């Protein structure tokens with residue numbers, strides 16, 4: 083490495099001018115046992131198969147896509163709960179993809195993960211005070227004497243009663259448990275939070291409360307987010323940029339408005355057009371509807387060429403032989419499709 | 435290679451049917467109460483629910499989890515355990531009273547008059563039997579036909595719910611189907627006896643949006659073909675806008691608002707419905723701030739006095755005296771619109787919506 087790298091007191095190294103987070107052609111192939119008589123030997127689930135992403139400091143990147151497309155696996159790679167099979171995961175320009183647990187320790191503080199399930203991600207036998215306090219201690223955030231005060235501050239920040247530090251997770255509602263998970267992540271004063279479906283398990287009114295909380299934290303603390311959700315409304319609300327994944331790859335990435343108003347990849351167009359839009363009953367003209375046929379193919383044996391071709395209405399012969407690469411098709415908008423173009427009609431309903 | 439064809443995008447629009455006067459109700463729920471005695475006390479899951487639904491019409495029941503959507507719908511099929519459930523009121527389906535119906539009568543009623551599809555197809559498909567065997571068994575429970583005829587019917591039904599290669603698929607087991615296909619198979623099984631009432635409890639909640647869109651289209655098509663009444667339970671108001679003719683909004687075990695979809699979503703009259711609309715981050719329009727309902731849903735063990743929504747309601751101060759906390763409002767017409775009802779003391783709710791709430795919506 084020739085560019086200047088500096089090492090902070092925490093032990094985190096950084097390269098001058100590098101983005102906060104950069105994934106470069108990252109792959110995660112899981113080995114599985116072949117099933118059935120014919121499938122002898124091992125097979126590989128190509129859960130993530132060449133993902134490249136960039137997140138600038140303070141920025142929020144949304145990650146959307148159907149079940150099984152590799153969103154959670156990407157989250158676990160960024161937070162290095164998994165070691166990638168290939169590719170680079172650069173934090174401030176320094177590749178952390180294959181660092182040892184010891185080397186990773188200072189990075190673990192700065193990159194935090196929030197889980198989807200507020201029920202299973204909290205230890206039921208620990209009080210909230212212990213849960214958040216443990217996070218403070220693990221990362222050496224405050225001296226022992228200041229721990230309770232900081233725990234209570236954090237509870238207050240996430241909108242919980244600071245007097246409730248002695249209670250157990252089951253004494254809180256789903257939305258409140260998600261707040262505890264957020265307090266635990268904030269304890270480390272992270273620079274980036276990877277949130278894997280943080281509001282998906284919540285009812286809509288509670289979901290809106292938690293989203294407003296995340297929104298405030300983001301603007302007050304300047305934390306960057308990788309925000310994973312399958313709800314396209316939620317992602318639109320929260321994110322500056324959005325990446326759409328399909329079968330282990332990013333197929334389109336663009337600034338929020340460009341992605342929702344001028345999506346160029348057929349899959350993005352289909353995904354957006356499938357979202358039932360309530361605006362229709364308020365007199366907004368109905369949108370064009372694209373109906374995909376069938377389901378997502380297995381990541382064990384993805385189609386050749388373009389992975390979307392088995393469901394794509396625009397597919398031509400070239401799509402089966404040539405794998406389209408992510409290319410810039412409009413300013414700051416990258417698309418992996420041989421026939422990328424903005425839709426003729428608006429995909430989401432237009433407000434009149 | 436794959437047994438699917440790729441179709442060009444199509445533009446589909448649907449307009450809700452307007453109710454023609456005097457259409458006879460096929461389903462009539464009257465003052466339904468469902469309670470569960472538990473160690474902690476009595477769970478009052480449904481408290482005085484009344485609505486009716488004619489054939490060829492889709493009613494969406496919406497509300498947050500625990501509001502009583504599933505419990506009330508399971509009562510329509512007589513699915514509650516008699517020993518541990520206390521039910522009162524009346525549920526008439528095609529003129530038959532379901533509350534108190536004998537187990538034997540329920541057996542012949544279920545499937546033939548009314549059928550249900552669930553969020554999780556796993557719960558109604560047995561893993562050890564082929565899809566075909568399970569559909570055939572449902573059919574033969576109500577029709578005295580040969581296995582061969584039942585199988586032909588199963589293949590036909592699988593074809594109608596859009597499963598490719600139905601004659602091959604009929605021999606397969608549930609695990610050989612994808613999530614969307616299992617949901618289709620369950621729909622085929624529910625419809626095999628031509629029930630006039632179909633209850634769908636969050637049938638698309640566990641599915642991806644692209645598959646959800648397919649299933650919603652399918653249910654709408656089938657309803658048109660079979661002419662049945664459909665109760666569609668969901669918490670997604672976008673889905674409601676696409677599929678329903680009428681909406682019933684539930685809160686804390688009671689209906690708080692009921693009427694035609696364009697009215698209830700166009701000019702809702704209940705503060706809870708307003709709160710729901712203001713909580714949804716839309717995919718279109720100008721992204722604005724969300725305005726969530728404060729607090730959390732009530733405990734059904736200790737329901738708030740008066741209006742169940744009052745501890746969370748931002749409008750209660752505008753109602754004179756302590757009315758909201760002391761007197762439960764009736765579900766009645768609140769404006770000149772006679773086709774709709776809501777349960778709230780607030781004066782001129784239509785004006786409050788137009789001047790305050792609407793400006794905050796995207």
Ligand SMILES: Nc1ncnc2c1ncn2[C@@H]1O[C@H](COP(=O)(O)OP(=O)(O)OP(=O)(O)O)[C@@H](O)[C@H]1O
Pocket residue numbers: 112113114127128129130147148149150151152153154155156312381
């Ligand atoms: N440890 C593992 N071993 C084998 N396969 C795995 C493993 N973890 C994930 N997979 C597979 O990798 C693919 C991507 O999984 P992932 O959990 O990242 O999906 P996702 O996009 O988060 O989906 P969802 O929306 O359902 O959460 C899936 O096919 C999954 O079954």
Ligand SMILES: Nc1ncnc2c1ncn2[C@@H]1O[C@H](COP(=O)(O)OP(=O)(O)O)[C@@H](O)[C@H]1O
Pocket residue numbers: 470472477478479497498499500501502503504505506734
């Ligand atoms: N068998 C049961 N015993 C006790 N409580 C129950 C039982 N079934 C449902 N409930 C309670 O009844 C309430 C309404 O449940 P349900 O109708 O399933 O809600 P939803 O509107 O989410 O479908 C919930 O508080 C639920 O916990």
Ligand code: SF4
Pocket residue numbers: 347348349388389390391392394395396397398401406418419420421422
């Ligand atoms: S490359 Fe071909 S198959 Fe793939 S999305 Fe584009 S048009 Fe469709």
Ligand code: SF4
Pocket residue numbers: 704705706741742743744745747748749750753758763777778779780
């Ligand atoms: S009755 Fe009172 S508390 Fe209940 S919704 Fe109306 S205004 Fe709010």
Ligand SMILES: [Mg+2]
Pocket residue numbers: 153154155
């Ligand atoms: Mg996931």
Ligand SMILES: [Mg+2]
Pocket residue numbers: 503504505635
């Ligand atoms: Mg339910």
